[in-house]
Amino acid sequence: xxxxxxxxxxxxxxxxxxxxxxxxxxxxxxxxxxxxxxxxxxxxxxxxxxxxxxxxxxxxxxxxxxxxxxxxxxxxxxxxxxxxxxxxxxxxxxxxxxxxxxxxxxxxxxxxxxxxxxxxxxxxxxxxxxxxxxxxxxxxxxxxxxxxxxxxxxxxxxxxxxxxxxxxxxxxxxxxxxxxxxxxxxxxxxxxxxxxxxxxxxxxxxxxxxxxxxxxxxxxxxxxxxxxxxxxxxxxxxxxxxxxxxxxxxxxxxxxxxxxxxxxxxxxxxxxxxxxxxxxxxxxxxxxxxxxx
Numbered sequence: 001x002x003x004x005x006x007x008x009x010x011x012x013x014x015x016x017x018x019x020x021x022x023x024x025x026x027x028x029x030x031x032x033x034x035x036x037x038x039x040x041x042x043x044x045x046x047x048x049x050x051x052x053x054x055x056x057x058x059x060x061x062x063x064x065x066x067x068x069x070x071x072x073x074x075x076x077x078x079x080x081x082x083x084x085x086x087x088x089x090x091x092x093x094x095x096x097x098x099x100x101x102x103x104x105x106x107x108x109x110x111x112x113x114x115x116x117x118x119x120x121x122x123x124x125x126x127x128x129x130x131x132x133x134x135x136x137x138x139x140x141x142x143x144x145x146x147x148x149x150x151x152x153x154x155x156x157x158x159x160x161x162x163x164x165x166x167x168x169x170x171x172x173x174x175x176x177x178x179x180x181x182x183x184x185x186x187x188x189x190x191x192x193x194x195x196x197x198x199x200x201x202x203x204x205x206x207x208x209x210x211x212x213x214x215x216x217x218x219x220x221x222x223x224x225x226x227x228x229x230x231x232x233x234x235x236x237x238x239x240x241x242x243x244x245x246x247x248x249x250x251x252x253x254x255x256x257x258x259x260x261x262x263x264x265x266x267x268x269x270x271x272x273x274x275x276x277x278x279x280x281x282x283x284x285x286x287x288x289x290x291x292x293x
Contacts, residue, residue, distance in 0.1 A: 273293045
């Protein structure tokens, strides 16, 4: 039933139980002016030195600033799925196209040495790095930011984010059935982390630099049964590794292209349609590569 309690444990939850936790909140879809309800509940749990379980109702939850877990034990669960896609969306901004009321930053932020954190059945979308002047400058931010934190993400979809769908800095999260779609940047930008990905997919992510699907700088990620499909980047359209030693098992790289639209030229051509390695030694077991350019 998606509730991480001791009597009816969720099979995807490896953390502590919150049996008897008084802070369990159910929120319907909210407008930006109601955003404080969710953040205030997290802040209250932080002030009381306890964890919190938040159930987000079906629909789009528009945020007017980054939702910060404050380094506490947070369980955030959406309201089910339809054909696999979560019915609960968390979007930065009010849904009005740029530049009206445009909001910059991460959609979600998880910082701190916490392991008992779960995000499940959510769509995270429309995050964009809060960079002064021109964009993009760095490939981080956008959908979700994880630093020194090892949460579990189950069936979380990252859609239409800029900079990166998910940025990891020295964290070791576990991702199951997660999707990274149509990022204007890398699907995952990993800096020193060793995430575990199982049954995840990267599709239609485009980055005018390195790593359309996944960009690894340091760390040792582990990927099992993951799909990289139609991602674009200058180097490593599917995956780019720099001083990183990932292990990939039963992964598929199909139709990824190391080309990117370039000003004044039809396309800028790079290298490594499937994977590009720089000072890296990945281990590949039973992986397939087809139609990458």
